[in-house]
Structure formats: C-alpha cells, structure tokens
C-alpha cells in the first residue's frame with residue numbers, strides 16, 4: 001500500500017455515489033448514492049431516524065464493510081484498490097471506533113482493556129501498558145486503572161472504550177450513538193472527551209439522537225431513507241471547502257457555506 005502522493009493534505013474522507021444493498025430477494029437498498037467530503041479535523045454529527053442507514057454508512061466509512069457501488073477514499077487511499085488485508089491494516093492504524101455498547105472484556109482490568117487497542121502494532125507489553133495508562137489519564141480515568149468493567153459506571157466504561165479507540169492515535173474516530181446507553185450527565189462527559197480528541201486534531205464523526213449535542217457540533221449531516229437530507233455547517237467551522245477537492249455534492253446548497261478560517 002503506497003502512501004498518498006505528497007502535496008496538500010488529502011481530505012479525511014471522500015464518498016462518491018456510495019450505494020449499499022443488503023442481500024435478499026429483492027436486495028434491500030439502504031444507501032442510495034451518498035456524496036460526502038470530510039476534511040481532516042472536522043467534528044460532525046450524523047442525525048436521522050432509526051433505520052435510515054446511519055450505522056450502515058459509518059460501517060462503510062470505517063471499512064468494516066464494502067459498498068455495493070461507488071467509491072470511498074480514506075486519507076488519499078481508494079479503498080476499492082486495496083485488498084481486505086490492506087484495508088484491515090489501514091483500519092487498525094487510522095480508525096478508532098466507539099459504539100453504544102462498550103464491548104469491554106470483563107476479565108480484564110481497565111488498563112488491560114485499553115492496551116488491547118495496541119495488540120497488533122508490534123509494541124511491547126510494557127509500552128502498551130504505559131500508553132494505556134496515559135490514554136486513561138487523558139479521559140479522566142487515571143484513578144480506575146485496575147478496576148474491572150463491572151466495577152465501573154456506564155460513563156466510565158464508555159471512557160475506557162474511548163481510550164482504547166484512540167490509544168493508537170487514529171486520524172479518524174467513529175462513534176455510533178456513544179451516549180445512547182448513558183444518563184445525561186455521563187453522556188455530556190463522553191461528548192466532552194470526543195471534543196477534546198477533536199481539538200487535538202482527530203477527525204470525529206458521531207451518530208447521535210441528541211439534538212442538543214448535534215446542535216453544538218460545527219457540522220451536522222441528516223440521513224433520511226438512505227440519502228443525505230441536509231448538510232449544515234457553521235460559518236467558520238473547519239475548512240473543508242478550501243482543499244479544492246469536492247466539498248459536498250448533491251445536498252442542500254442552501255446550507256451555510258464554510259468560511260475561511262482567520
């Protein structure tokens with residue numbers, strides 16, 4: 001897998017006419033031609049009714065599945081040109097995931113759970129542990145290092161899952177309803193952590209049902225019946241249209257344009 005050509009930083013993601021059908025008779029078309037460009041360092045919310053295709057979209061972006069047709073380019077890599085093995089390597093290095101369910105391993109401590117995020121990197125056990133401790137401190141859990149998941153609150157478990165997701169320093173963090181199983185206060189804490197990661201440069205995409213959370217994000221994408229229903233950007237948010245590569249196509253052009261950063 002060759003590195004993208006030198007030059008301006010490529011977009012974090014470019015989706016062109018992405019269609020996804022699930023097998024069946026007849027096939028179930030869940031995404032109907034999604035066009036989307038996301039710049040490095042964006043923080044965006046994905047909104048939409050249940051069943052509209054949000055998780056399917058995130059799974060495609062996260063390389064967990066492949067589109068039926070259309071193209072996905074991740075940080076300059078055209079995924080269709082990569083083998084499954086190459087895609088898996090790219091995913092391991094560049095993408096972190098957080099889900100509504102925390103998927104922590106019950107027999108492991110907090111540190112051990114987070115260190116699993118580095119299992120396939122070739123780091124020594126000692127380095128993995130040190131980095132796990134540091135990642136846990138970053139999410140405010142430095143005092144819970146040796147707890148087991150059943151000794152943690154829901155909000156704490158999600159922080160562990162976030163530390164595990166970002167310990168390898170991925171460029172892209174994908175979160176599918178990360179506050180869906182949490183009370184309001186814990187949920188707000190989780191969103192704060194996501195914001196902090198974004199502030200350090202990580203591109204963050206969050207599926208959320210929480211309209212207040214979404215409203216507080218600089219960019220919001222609405223999915224309806226497998227299509228982009230809206231794509232709104234706050235003035236001054238990000239610089240995705242400055243790259244000269246794309247921007248958003250096929251969406252509501254009445255949404256506010258991106259403005260050049262001061």
Ligand code: ADP
Nearest residue numbers: 022028030048049050051052053054055056057
């Ligand atoms: P959302 O996350 O917006 O609730 P999903 O992307 O999970 O929506 O699902 C969109 C549609 O695709 C739903 O009708 C769902 O039942 C269907 N679907 C999701 N995953 C699969 C699958 N693996 N096989 C078949 N149908 C699926």
Ligand code: MG
Nearest residue numbers: 054055056176
């Ligand atoms: Mg979903």
